[in-house]
Amino acid sequence: MAKTIAEGFFNDPRLEKAKKLIQEALTEHQTHINGVKPANPELKESYDTLLKKVAGFRGGALFYNYLGTGIGNGPFVELADGSVKYDFITGIGVHYMGHSHHGVIEAQINGAISNTVMNGHLQQNVDTAQLLEIFSHEACKYGAGIKNVFLSTSGAMANENAFKIIFQRRSPASRFFAFEKCFAGRTLGMAWVTDKAAYRAGLPKTIDVDYIPFYDANNHQGSIDAAVKVMKKYITRFPGHHAGFIMELIQGENGSWVGHTEFFEALIAVCKESNISVMVDEVQTFARTSELFAFQHFKLDKHVDVVTVGKNSQVCATLFTDDHKPKPGLMSQTFTGSAAQIAASHYVISSVVKGGYLGENGKIEKLHNRFKQNLEKISKKNPEKLSGPYGIGAMVAMTVFAGDEPKSKAFTMKLFENGVLSFMASGHPTTRVRFLMPVMATEEKHIDEVCEIIEKTLAEI
Numbered sequence: 001m002a003k004t005i006a007e008g009f010f011n012d013p014r015l016e017k018a019k020k021l022i023q024e025a026l027t028e029h030q031t032h033i034n035g036v037k038p039a040n041p042e043l044k045e046s047y048d049t050l051l052k053k054v055a056g057f058r059g060g061a062l063f064y065n066y067l068g069t070g071i072g073n074g075p076f077v078e079l080a081d082g083s084v085k086y087d088f089i090t091g092i093g094v095h096y097m098g099h100s101h102h103g104v105i106e107a108q109i110n111g112a113i114s115n116t117v118m119n120g121h122l123q124q125n126v127d128t129a130q131l132l133e134i135f136s137h138e139a140c141k142y143g144a145g146i147k148n149v150f151l152s153t154s155g156a157m158a159n160e161n162a163f164k165i166i167f168q169r170r171s172p173a174s175r176f177f178a179f180e181k182c183f184a185g186r187t188l189g190m191a192w193v194t195d196k197a198a199y200r201a202g203l204p205k206t207i208d209v210d211y212i213p214f215y216d217a218n219n220h221q222g223s224i225d226a227a228v229k230v231m232k233k234y235i236t237r238f239p240g241h242h243a244g245f246i247m248e249l250i251q252g253e254n255g256s257w258v259g260h261t262e263f264f265e266a267l268i269a270v271c272k273e274s275n276i277s278v279m280v281d282e283v284q285t286f287a288r289t290s291e292l293f294a295f296q297h298f299k300l301d302k303h304v305d306v307v308t309v310g311k312n313s314q315v316c317a318t319l320f321t322d323d324h325k326p327k328p329g330l331m332s333q334t335f336t337g338s339a340a341q342i343a344a345s346h347y348v349i350s351s352v353v354k355g356g357y358l359g360e361n362g363k364i365e366k367l368h369n370r371f372k373q374n375l376e377k378i379s380k381k382n383p384e385k386l387s388g389p390y391g392i393g394a395m396v397a398m399t400v401f402a403g404d405e406p407k408s409k410a411f412t413m414k415l416f417e418n419g420v421l422s423f424m425a426s427g428h429p430t431t432r433v434r435f436l437m438p439v440m441a442t443e444e445k446h447i448d449e450v451c452e453i454i455e456k457t458l459a460e461i
């Protein structure tokens with residue numbers, strides 16, 4: 001006998017039957033999406049009209065002529081012009097599971113048939129409890145103390161919450177450290193953390209940030225010494241004024257620049273001496289290295305005070321130690337996420353944890369190696385056209401045409417036309433082209449084919 005009405009409802013055999021029918025229909029239709037396909041000329045006019053309409057309503061054209069139909073198959077996505085493309089950027093690192101993933105769809109159906117669209121901080125369903133538990137449990141696996149989890153609806157908001165927690169804990173300190181060329185989001189606060197002038201042009205100043213140069217693998221000790229020196233100089237200039245240090249351990253938006261444990265440890269030592277909180281922004285790195293969290297990959301568990309996640313996690317979150325618990329009143333928001341989103345988030349995270357993705361021999365590492373080997377081969381044949389690859393795990397980048405920005409843009413556009421979605425990381429010190437592949441849906445054969453398309457596209461430019 002069911003103890004709650006819900007138990008009876010969610011286990012009703014009619015629901016099982018309905019879900020089975022949906023999955024059957026999906027399988028039947030998505031089997032037709034099994035490779036790159038050009039656009040259907042008959043749809044050109046209606047597609048162009050639709051793109052213009054969207055551009056008009058949003059006040060500017062889309063970066064790519066991308067409007068999806070709502071169906072895909074693993075790494076393949078169908079667009080409304082009838083074309084099928086390899087999605088190797090996944091909405092800048094969101095569709096970790098690929099397109100129309102059956103497990104994720106089932107999780108979402110379970111969420112969608114629950115009582116509300118959105119869960120909020122005042123009223124949460126039991127699914128939220130499960131999600132909080134998996135975040136907290138996995139984050140503390142190797143001894144980190146960041147067991148508290150506050151859900152939010154964007155990476156920037158997760159970062160805002162992290163900053164609020166740290167500023168309150170270190171009050172009245174009012175400055176922050178960040179790495180040069182970092183990306184932290186686009187709220188008014190984060191626009192002043194993100195190290196890009198264009199992203200805050202015309203905005204009033206919100207946070208005083210002092211920038212530290214990032215790790216340089218070509219100058220290991222030199223870059224460590226330089227960063228520590230700059231940090232100490234700022235601390236001397238503004239004694240007691242720094243509340244925290246936001247660290248992206250692998251700089252994603254800047255083009256997948258990878259840090260180093262010794263580099264981070266040296267800076268963290270200065271933080272600890274000076275009562276500066278250590279915050280790790282994992283909005284892009286979550287579930288993309290050999291460990292679920294990049295701070296675990298770099299073995300920084302004992303040092304982190306606050307961590308933020310987003311993108312792959314489907315629901316964003318701020319994790320923090322007991323020592324950094326905010327006082328009542330500091331944090332609340334209406335939404336934690338939709339019921340479908342929360343169920344999908346739990347599904348994705350538990351799949352990654354259970355499913356052979358992590359570790360030195362996990363899927364993430366295997367996909368990385370295959371991608372790296374293929375790109376190295378292309379680079380050997382075309383040294384003037386492609387260099388790299390760079391990155392780590394499921395963050396892969398390369399330089400085309402020596403990082404020339406207009407040529408890199410022309411390349412990504414042509415690559416899109418030829419059937420592969422990538423994205424640019426502009427400018428510092430050279431433009432890179434990067435990939436955030438759908439790890440759960442990608443196989444080595446897909447990477448081989450994507451690389452064939454990359455080589456073909458290079459030849460065409």
Ligand SMILES: Cc1ncc(COP(=O)(O)O)c(C=O)c1O
Nearest residue numbers: 154155156183184185252283284
């Ligand atoms: C490292 C990092 N932090 C924060 C953000 C902001 O996340 P969102 O776009 O969900 O606000 C991003 C987004 O790209 C990111 O890469």
